[in-house]
Amino acid sequence: MNCEEFRASVLAGEENAVGVAHLESCASCRSQIGRLREMQSTLGDPMLWEEPSPELGDQIEALIGSATRSQDEKAPARHHRWWAVAAAVAAIVVAVGSLNVASGPAPDWEIALPATGLAPDAVATVSGWNEEAGTRMLLDVDGLEPAPQGYMYELWLSDGPVHISAGTFRSGGEVELWAGVHRADFPRLWVTLEPIDDDESPAAATVLDTGYEGA
Amino acid sequence: MRVSSRTVRRFSEGDRDAVREVYREYGRAVFTVALGALGDRGLAEEAVQQTFLQAWRAAGRFDPERDPGPWLYAIARRVAVDLYRRERRHQGVDNVEAEVAVLSPSFEGTWETWQVRSALDKLSDEEQAIMRATHYLGLTHEETAERLGLPVGTVKSRSYRAHKKMATFLGHLKERSA
Numbered sequence: 001m002n003c004e005e006f007r008a009s010v011l012a013g014e015e016n017a018v019g020v021a022h023l024e025s026c027a028s029c030r031s032q033i034g035r036l037r038e039m040q041s042t043l044g045d046p047m048l049w050e051e052p053s054p055e056l057g058d059q060i061e062a063l064i065g066s067a068t069r070s071q072d073e074k075a076p077a078r079h080h081r082w083w084a085v086a087a088a089v090a091a092i093v094v095a096v097g098s099l100n101v102a103s104g105p106a107p108d109w110e111i112a113l114p115a116t117g118l119a120p121d122a123v124a125t126v127s128g129w130n131e132e133a134g135t136r137m138l139l140d141v142d143g144l145e146p147a148p149q150g151y152m153y154e155l156w157l158s159d160g161p162v163h164i165s166a167g168t169f170r171s172g173g174e175v176e177l178w179a180g181v182h183r184a185d186f187p188r189l190w191v192t193l194e195p196i197d198d199d200e201s202p203a204a205a206t207v208l209d210t211g212y213e214g215a
Numbered sequence: 216m217r218v219s220s221r222t223v224r225r226f227s228e229g230d231r232d233a234v235r236e237v238y239r240e241y242g243r244a245v246f247t248v249a250l251g252a253l254g255d256r257g258l259a260e261e262a263v264q265q266t267f268l269q270a271w272r273a274a275g276r277f278d279p280e281r282d283p284g285p286w287l288y289a290i291a292r293r294v295a296v297d298l299y300r301r302e303r304r305h306q307g308v309d310n311v312e313a314e315v316a317v318l319s320p321s322f323e324g325t326w327e328t329w330q331v332r333s334a335l336d337k338l339s340d341e342e343q344a345i346m347r348a349t350h351y352l353g354l355t356h357e358e359t360a361e362r363l364g365l366p367v368g369t370v371k372s373r374s375y376r377a378h379k380k381m382a383t384f385l386g387h388l389k390e391r392s393a
Contacts (some may be wrong), residue, residue, distance in 0.1 A: 008375060012349070032386075039385055042324070042331045043350040044250075052246040056260055057238045061269045064234050117293075118269055161304040176245035204265055204298045 003029055008200070010036040011043065036181035053111040063148065105129065107138070113189060113211060119144050125190055126155075137166060139191075144172035144207065147193060154194045154201055157186035163202050168194070220353035227274030240265060240336070241284060245291045247332040248325045252295040253302075262298055266291040288329050334384035342377035345370060 001009075001022045006029055008017050023029055042048060092141055107127035115122040121143035129136040139155060148171045155166040157179050164186055168180040183189070190209040192202045218226075219239050225233035242263060249262035269290050277286055305391075319388075335343060348359040356374065360367040 004379055006384065007386070008378035010377045011381050012387075014375060022376070034380070036385075038327065039331055039381075042327060043346070044353075045328070046351060047251050048247055048328060048335075049347055049351040050250055052242060052245065052258070052260055052263060056246075056263060057235060060238055060242075060264055061231055061234050063264060063268055064229055064271045065231060075227060111285055118272065120273075157255060163304075202301065204294065204301055206297065 006116060007036055011040050012038055031162060056080075063177075109183065111189065113139075113141075113191065113208040113210060115143075115208055116206050118193070118205055122208060124191075124208050128183055130182060134178060137177045137179070139169075139175045141172040141175070141179055141191075141208070146171040150196055151193055153191050153207065153210065154202070155189065155191050157181060158188040158190065159186045160184070165200075203214055217284060218283050223274065223277065223279035226239055226271065227277070227279075229271065234267070234271070237283065241287050241333075242267075243336055243338075244284070244329050244332040245287060248288065248329050249292050249298075251296050252292070253298060253326050258298055258302065262291065262294045265294045265298075268295065281353050284329075286331060288326065292325060311378055330385060331381075337384055338377055338380060342373055342380070345373045346377055346381075349374060 001018050003022075003026060006019050006022045009015055010033065023033060033058070091162050098105070108130045110125060110127045113124040113126060115124070122141060123143055124139065124141035127138045127140070137155070144153070152170055154168045154170045155177050157164045157166055164181050167177040168173075169177075171173045179186075188209075190202075190210050190211065191207050193205040193207055194203050218237055222233045222236050224235050243264050245263050245366070246259055249259035252255065253259050266287065267377065269312045270277075270287055273290075277283065335346060338346065344363060345359060348354045348362060352362075354362060356367055356370045359365075359374075363370070365373075
């Protein structure tokens, strides 16, 4: 029995007297025997043999496909010069709107929202005004990709396991949001990428988070 | 066989064929690791989706000449931890960090599981069927032969060939340090 045959027999769970003799004479196989037996045990783990749903590949393909289209739509085409004009007009409108916010009372608090690995280029801050009925917030975010088709971003205020949604949005810029609670009671602010479905709890895809400390 | 550097480049551009190819190559390994860590099929499939979405977003910064397997594994593991934390929060566990700290028993062996699953995926369909019958169903060669409608000799030779390949694929793994 050579090393190759011996190692195959261990993985197959077919160790025998010939194998024992080989092991006694082979330092190389002795150095690997523990690992091989661990792998033989792993092969018997039922979880190893579970298969994902057949449609999972299609779902991932569609998810990435829609995200790709969102990126393509974001890139300006040269022959659509009217877009630039429209964007300039929109910018003026946003600027006027911002002036309204800026010319109002100063925010009661302002906080940076660190970007996670899902949105490494994003830079975001949230300014907040404490009102009697809750909290008015202005989220200012740059470098965040528009949400893919079928998805949206959602800002959450959280206190441990309790999450309050402050509203949803599709792309960066300045976004006004509102929550019926106070930040003093819900100190964590975070933004997730949410599939548009009937699940009201936060999804796993966190893009901005006051609690994020790096990967 | 792993996906080519050209495929990884096309994957980063969102090419549908490349996405399909990378998923075909690594999807089951990502799923196995996520399932092992989270213990729930639905959560594991969510983890697979998030893993491939994150990988696609970061693919432009990945060196396409390298094997994407360890990179995908690292993303999958991080996604699984995030999902685990989220689920614990939903269940009202106060000390989430402490809960994650004691995750190690389920997460510790995930790299080995990834390697074994990846090695299995390199076998032919016929060899995988033999491996499944032997290790998952616990059948003897004779029972496997009857189940698959093959001569016992064929089952034995395929089994030997499959295990020899597995030993070769996994031969680079070293003894775990104590």
